[in-house]
Amino acid sequence: MRRPTALALVAVLGAALPAAVEPAVSPPDRIVSFGSLPRGWFEAIPRDVRKQARIVTLTSGQRLAVAPTRNGNFCEAFRSFGGCRARPGYFRGRIYPMVGASTTARNRRVIAISGSVIAPPDHTLYLVHRDGAVRRLPLTYVTRPIDAGFFYASIPQNRQRGPSAPVRIQLRRGQTVIESQSVGIPPRR
Numbered sequence: 634m635r636r637p638t639a640l641a642l643v644a645v646l647g648a649a650l651p652a653a654v655e656p657a658v659s660p661p662d663r664i665v666s667f668g669s670l671p672r673g674w675f676e677a678i679p680r681d682v683r684k685q686a687r688i689v690t691l692t693s694g695q696r697l698a699v700a701p702t703r704n705g706n707f708c709e710a711f712r713s714f715g716g717c718r719a720r721p722g723y724f725r726g727r728i729y730p731m732v733g734a735s736t737t738a739r740n741r742r743v744i745a746i747s748g749s750v751i752a753p754p755d756h757t758l759y760l761v762h763r764d765g766a767v768r769r770l771p772l773t774y775v776t777r778p779i780d781a782g783f784f785y786a787s788i789p790q791n792r793q794r795g796p797s798a799p800v801r802i803q804l805r806r807g808q809t810v811i812e813s814q815s816v817g818i819p820p821r822r
Contacts, residue, residue, distance in 0.1 A: 673688040711747060732802060747783075762799050
C-alpha cells in the first residue's frame, strides 16, 4: 500500500505562489537549543510532561512551553491554549501535516495566528492574504528532542477582516510550496 508523501501533498494542495510579497520586516528565523532553555510550563501543557517542559521566547516576544513525549512527539502550550503534536506522515489512516496552526479571533476578526512547523530550518513559513499579499512568519526552531519551529504573529487591524484578511498559511522550501493550510475564524463556542 502506497503512503502519501510530501510531493503528493503538494500536488493536492497546489504549488502556485502569490505574486505580491510584503516587505521583509520580520526578524530572521533562529535556532535555540532545548537543553539551554529554562524549565517551566503553562497551564495548557499536559500534566504528564510538565517535568520536562521548557519555556521558549519566540522572535515575536511571545512565550510558550514545549515538552517531549515518550513516543517521540511533543506538546506545546501558549499561555491559555495548547496540545500535543504527532510527527508528520501517515499513521492509522490519517495524514499528519507538517504545520499545526491555530487562529485567535475576536469579533469575527483573525487577530493572531500561532503554532508549530515540523520541518528542517531550510523551510520558510508565509501567511497569504485574500488580496494576494504575502507575509513571512519568522520561526524559532527548538533542537532535539523537540525538532520543530514555532511561530506567533499578530495580524494588523487593517488585515484582520474583509478583502485583506489572512486566508492561507504556506510552508515553502525555496520557491516550492510544500504544504498549504486554510486560515479561518474558529467556530463560535
